[in-house]
Amino acid sequence: MRNYYQPEIETMPLPQLQALQSERLVAQVKHVYENVAFYRARMDEAGVKPEDIHGIEDLHRLPFVTKDDLRDQYPYGLLAVPLSECVRIQSTSGTTGRRVVSFYTQEDIDLWEDCCARAIVAAGGTREDVCHVCYGYGLFTGGPGLNGGSHKVGCLTLPMSSGNTERQLQFMTDLGSTIICCTPSYAANLGEVINERGLRDQIRLKAGIFGAEPWTEEMRRDIQESLGIRAYDIYGLTEISGPGVSFECEEQAGMHIQEDHFIPEIINPDTGEVLPEGEVGELVFTCITKKAFPLLRYRTRDLCYLTRKECSCGRTHIRMHKPMGRSDDMMVVKGVNVWPSQIEAVLLNQGYQANYQILVDRVGNNDTIEVQVELTPEMAENPTMPVDKREKKIVAGLKSMLGIKVDVKVVEPKTITRSEGKAVRVIDKRKLY
Ligand code: DLL
Numbered sequence: 001m002r003n004y005y006q007p008e009i010e011t012m013p014l015p016q017l018q019a020l021q022s023e024r025l026v027a028q029v030k031h032v033y034e035n036v037a038f039y040r041a042r043m044d045e046a047g048v049k050p051e052d053i054h055g056i057e058d059l060h061r062l063p064f065v066t067k068d069d070l071r072d073q074y075p076y077g078l079l080a081v082p083l084s085e086c087v088r089i090q091s092t093s094g095t096t097g098r099r100v101v102s103f104y105t106q107e108d109i110d111l112w113e114d115c116c117a118r119a120i121v122a123a124g125g126t127r128e129d130v131c132h133v134c135y136g137y138g139l140f141t142g143g144p145g146l147n148g149g150s151h152k153v154g155c156l157t158l159p160m161s162s163g164n165t166e167r168q169l170q171f172m173t174d175l176g177s178t179i180i181c182c183t184p185s186y187a188a189n190l191g192e193v194i195n196e197r198g199l200r201d202q203i204r205l206k207a208g209i210f211g212a213e214p215w216t217e218e219m220r221r222d223i224q225e226s227l228g229i230r231a232y233d234i235y236g237l238t239e240i241s242g243p244g245v246s247f248e249c250e251e252q253a254g255m256h257i258q259e260d261h262f263i264p265e266i267i268n269p270d271t272g273e274v275l276p277e278g279e280v281g282e283l284v285f286t287c288i289t290k291k292a293f294p295l296l297r298y299r300t301r302d303l304c305y306l307t308r309k310e311c312s313c314g315r316t317h318i319r320m321h322k323p324m325g326r327s328d329d330m331m332v333v334k335g336v337n338v339w340p341s342q343i344e345a346v347l348l349n350q351g352y353q354a355n356y357q358i359l360v361d362r363v364g365n366n367d368t369i370e371v372q373v374e375l376t377p378e379m380a381e382n383p384t385m386p387v388d389k390r391e392k393k394i395v396a397g398l399k400s401m402l403g404i405k406v407d408v409k410v411v412e413p414k415t416i417t418r419s420e421g422k423a424v425r426v427i428d429k430r431k432l433y
Pocket residue numbers: 092093135141142210211212213214215233234235236237238239242243244300302322323325326
């Protein structure tokens with residue numbers, strides 16, 4: 001088996017890393033040009049031949065690939081190896097249009113699991129750990145990815161999948177799970193139940209690896225407190241392989257992108273112009289090692305910035321800041337750009353937990369926006385402030401964050417449906433008209 005833990009790659013000096021990227025990029029461009037009619041046509045259209053790509057300095061010459069391209073080429077149009085070499089597919093849920101299906105050779109799966117293994121190691125995982133994976137299994141990449149990574153680290157792996165909180169708690173307490181992998185919203189949900197039932201001293205968790213949806217620093221603080229663990233962020237997307245494209249180390253200050261496999265760029269989403277380090281824009285990835293479904297300059301629609309600032313962990317791979325939401329997550333309400341993460345930050349800063357929902361609608365020509373948030377059990381038991389005063393305080397916080405008036409309803413604990421996978425935070429009824 002390949003050795004996942006390649007500290008020499010994770011800590012490689014930049015010039016060597018870039019030389020490796022260049023070599024891999026040149027080979028990848030040749031591979032897709034020769035094997036995928038779509039890339040050949042796009043590159044011909046842009047007047048770029050594989051021979052024109054000498055290294056990463058030429059990356060910007062390649063055309064972008066978008067989610068619409070993936071949908072148009074569904075299912076086999078972007079496949080770069082014969083079907084007989086593929087051993088797996090994974091897929092997105094397809095809730096916002098046609099499914100995205102991604103293909104893997106056995107080697108692609110190995111590389112992907114290596115990335116997840118690196119993430120587990122970065123969160124302190126060793127073969128002594130009991131790794132409780134409650135991301136969904138099946139077509140979703142979360143369960144299979146972290147499961148494979150956990151095997152490679154040599155942890156005892158609990159392939160729990162999502163849901164069935166009773167069973168999760170039973171295995172967690174009986175088997176002494178030390179690392180948990182799930183969405184941050186489900187982690188918050190578990191923390192709530194564990195504390196309600198007084199199970200804190202029966203759990204052995206030390207770390208959590210949470211991703212698949214945006215979450216704020218405030219939510220990290222809450223989860224760390226309620227579960228008594230360190231909560232690490234992990235990022236990825238089905239199109240680029242799944243979880244493990246980037247992950248946090250012990251610094252918990254941005255996620256190291258696995259640059260030996262994926263070259264990141266940040267672009268201006270309107271013009272496509274490549275932006276310098278530190279500027280916020282749309283994250284774009286080029287896969288330089290995957291063989292079956294290698295996307296080149298894929299526009300993720302996730303917004304963030306990159307930093308090469310030295311990290312105390314010794315990894316040299318560039319770090320991405322937590323995605324601030326997706327360009328398509330952004331709502332325009334009353335003419336103002338609103339991201340759910342901004343609303344979450346205001347609520348959590350005022351002591352609420354991440355049990356909230358945002359309802360957007362249109363009455364006549366006017367947008368309406370209402371935020372419903374639950375009282376925490378302590379607030380309900382020990383009311384230090386009347387509910388109408390609480391609501392006014394949140395309205396003021398949101399006004400100063402967003403610049404618009406948001407209606408707020410503070411509701412009783414347990415009124416808002418809990419998530420077992422990715423949380424549904426926004427109900428935008430305007431999209432239904
Ligand atoms: O969510 C893969 C994954 C599984 C990542 C488990 C981490 C852990 P998709 O379902 O294809 O894949 O969704 C990908 O989810 O483009 C982001 O918008 C969002 N996302 C993923 N991780 C994070 C994160 C998986 N840590 C889409 N923070 C991406 C913010 C995230 N958003």
